[in-house]
Amino acid sequence: MSGPGPCLALVGNPNVGKSTLFNALTKLRQHTGNWAGKTVDTAQGRFVHQGVEYRITDLPGIYSLTAKTPEERVAWDYIASGQADGVVVVCDATCLERNLILVLQVLELTDRVLVCVNLLDEAQRLGLQIDLEGLSSRLGVPVVGISAGRQRGLDQLKQAMARLAQRGEGPEKRAAPRSPQERALLAQQYAEQTVASSRPDALERQRRLDRLLASRLTGIPLMLLLLGMVLWLTVAGANLPSQWLSQGFDWLGQVLEGWLSGAPGWLSSLLLDGVYRVTAWVVSVMLPPMAIFFPLFTLLEDLGYLPRVAFLMDHAFQRARACGKQALTMTMCLGCNACGVTGCRIIDSPRERLIAILTSSLVPCNGKFPTLMALIAIFFVGAQGGWLGSLKGAALLLGTLLLGAAATLGCSRLLSATVLRGTPSSFTLELPPFRRPRVGQVVVRSLLDRTVFVLGRALAVAAPAGLVIWLLANVEAGGQSLLGWCTGFLDPFAQLFGLDGVILMAxxxxWPANEIVIPVMLMAYLSAGTLVEYGDLSALAQLLIGQGWSWLTAVCVLLFSLFHWPCSTTCLTIWKETGSLRWTALAAALPTALGLVLCFLVASAGRLVGL
Amino acid sequence: MREIIDMAALDVGQSGYVTQLSARPAMERRLMDLGLVRGTRVTCMVKSPAGDLRAYLIRGALIALRRADAAGVQLERECPPAGGAAP
Incomplete structure (x- = not known):
């Protein structure tokens, strides 16, 4: 093979499964989900077919090529510049008519086009039959049908892509430009001629589900119920694997201790008590909740539920003078604030996008969940075990999340009234058809991806942090450890907010990762500078109460953990997305100020009533 | 009889055909991209809890619009088939 191989571009409406197809072809792992705007960047990948390497570019989803939005400009530039040897227009078989409008537009730019009708399995479920040959003869370009999520039709598609790339350098034939009116009517005509519906009842079922999930009476209760259920499964299911993991780490720790018995005392203490224990704590406490929450959440995403959440919450965002799509970026923030910040690109209005970015860290990310869960379990659920205890824990966790959502709305309104003044802009929100979630695939994929992510993060952040903390705790100056000096210095200030020096220091x-806050706290409390039993909550409870924690302290830590500066990755992402240090500083100051004010109020009220 | 209403006045289950688009330019273009041109059939499918956001079936896709945006689209109301009015 000489030089780079042929290059093909994937274009299509938002949410037609381009990323799923891209992943299936390239074996890469772009995040996919059933809602419009999931992919905001272009992605590059390659695959080999019959000894030839093909490069493919996954362009962001667009409704048209009028080059008005940034995504449209990217796609238009890419196609019009002729960088690609061919364009694959991906269509959603369940909504072919609307998709054909874009196909007709692409045909006005180039004739090196392959139409790929995706989601044939979903169309079949809805009783839609598509005459692919008829469509091909009407459009004058090849048409291939696939179900990318179930890996069906991919070989045929690769063959068609190879033929498309081989067509060489002949002159391009372009269709005559049409008006939007003409295009829409032609698309309608083609769709009427090539799509047959045999099961109106299946479509009716979709509508019924929508009326149930998105309407006046049932929508919001069902949303809270679903979220509560996901949280309950997370709380109830995380305990057992956490115990297994910590037992495993205990055993491994003893093995390591044996190996290091010959090394100098300070070295084995540094490696075991410092690096190993913090890493082990982070993994055994962080991994199980993430490994449960993420697959469940991804199932809801795959079903197409998230846009319905945005639909339900739009009114609240409108009153906060923000965009209804902010609900979508908020749900992304639940996973990872940095991902949520990048996701804010789906909001068209710059003012509303900034509001969404600045308030992004008010939603607790997955890294904060275990901290919140542990505090709730120790101080508010108590000894109650079993399903009742986990139910109570989940309810309190739900309340914490709702507090985060309320703070997001309140701060959005505040920003709209001060530094980001303006009225809500217009927007359209697409509610995609409900799809049957690919359960096996979703669970395995998100579980593996999460595990790798958490392990990587534990190694990259928790291990070095453990090292630093060990050093701070063990290097002495003037008869006190460095850590002691720092916490002593912070203590008077922290007491004002119901915290203490150690908590603030933690x-x-x-800052590099919220996961390590609790392990750092524990290390500092134990004068020897080592962690206790990992994952065992009763030992943790004893330690904290012994250090003078009351439930009031716990409330303040809970609030501060919910509202403080974003982690370093999120700060960096905010800086990249806004291109401004001032906005980044505001994004860090806003949640911190809110957290401090709330903690101060709670602590003062507590003192007043004599707690 | 031709009854012209704006899209925001369409209630759940009712349909109409677009006669005129007069939204803000950016919105008008976005709506045309979605295939909302003269003659397009629109059906109101779901109303949000506050009633301000409604989802419309447009060319097989379900699109939600706020009241202020939907008001820029003029429709000719479709007579309900069950109404039985003779042509």
Whole structure:
């Protein structure tokens, strides 16, 4: 093979499964989900077919090529510049008519086009039959039908893509430009001629589900119920694997201790008590909740539920003078604030996008969940075990999340009234058809991806942090450890907010990752500078109460953990997305100020009533 | 009889055919991209809890619009088939 191989571009409406197809072809792992705007960047990948390497570019989803939005401009530039040897227009078989409008537009730019009708399995479920040959003869370009999510029709597609790329350098034939009116009517005509519906009842079922999930009476209760259920499964299911993991780490720790018995005392202490224990704590406490929450959440995403959440919450965002799509970026923030910040690109209005970015860290990310869960379990659920205890824990966790959502709305309104003044802009929100979630695939994929992510993060952040903390705790100056000096210095300030020096120090050192806040706290409390049993909550409870924690302290830590500066990755992402240090500083100051104010109020109220 | 209403006045289950688009330019273009041109059939499918956002079936896709945006689209109301009015 000489030089780079042929290059093909994937274009299509948002949410037609381009990323799924891209992943299936390239074996890469772009995040996919059943809602419009999931892919905001272009992605590059390659695949080999019959000894030839093909490069493919996954362009962001667009409704047209009028080059008005940034995504449209990217796609238009790419196609019009002739960088690609061919364009694959991906269509949603369940909504072919609307998709054909874009196909007709692409045909006005180039004739090196392959139409790929995706989601044939979903169309079949809805009783839609598509005459692919008829469509091909009407459009004058090849048409291939696939179901990318179930890996069907991919070989045929690769063959067609190979033929498309081989067509060489002949002159391009372009269709005559049409008006939007003409295009829409032609698309309608083609769709009427090539799509046959045999099961109106299946479509009716979709509508019924929508009326149930998105309407006046049932929508919001069902949303809270679903979220509560996901949280309950997370709380109830995380305990057992956490115990297994910590037992495993205990055993491994003893093995390591044996190996290091010959090394100098300070070295084995540094490696075992510092690096190993923090890493082990982070993995055994962080991994199980993430490994449960993420697959469940991805199932809801795959079903197409998230846009319905945005639909339900739009009114609240409108009153906060923000965009209804902010609900979508908020749900992304639940996973990872940095991902949520990048996701804010789906909001067209710059003012509303900034509001969404600045308030993004008010929603607790997955890294904060275990901290919140542990505090709730120790101080508010108590000894109650079993399903009742986990139910109570889930309810309190739900309340915490709702507090985060309320803060997001409140701060959005505040920003709209001060630095980001303006009225809500217009927007359209697409509610995609409900799809049957690919359960096996989703669970395995998100579980594996999460595990790799958490392990990588534990190694990259928790291990070095453990090292630093060990050093701080063990290097002495003037008869006190460095850590002691720092926490002593912070203590008077922290007491004002119902915290103490150690807690504040832990949050400061936890800037690289929220996961390590609790381990740092524990290390500092134990004068020897080592962690206790990992994952065992009763030992943790004893330690904290012994250090003078009351439930009031727990409330303040809970609030501060919910509202403080975003982690370093999120800060960096905000800086990249806004291109401004001032907005980044505001994004860090806003949640911190809110957290401090709330903690101060709670602590003062507590003191007043004599707690 | 031809009855012209704006799209925001369409209730759940009712349909109409677009006669005129007069939204803000950016919105008008976005609506045309979605295939909402003269003659397009629109059906109101779901109303949000506050009633301000409604989802419309447009060319096989379900699109939600706020009241202020939907008001820029003029429709000719479709007579309900069950109404039995003779042509």
């Amino acid at each position: 949050f400061l050192l936890g």
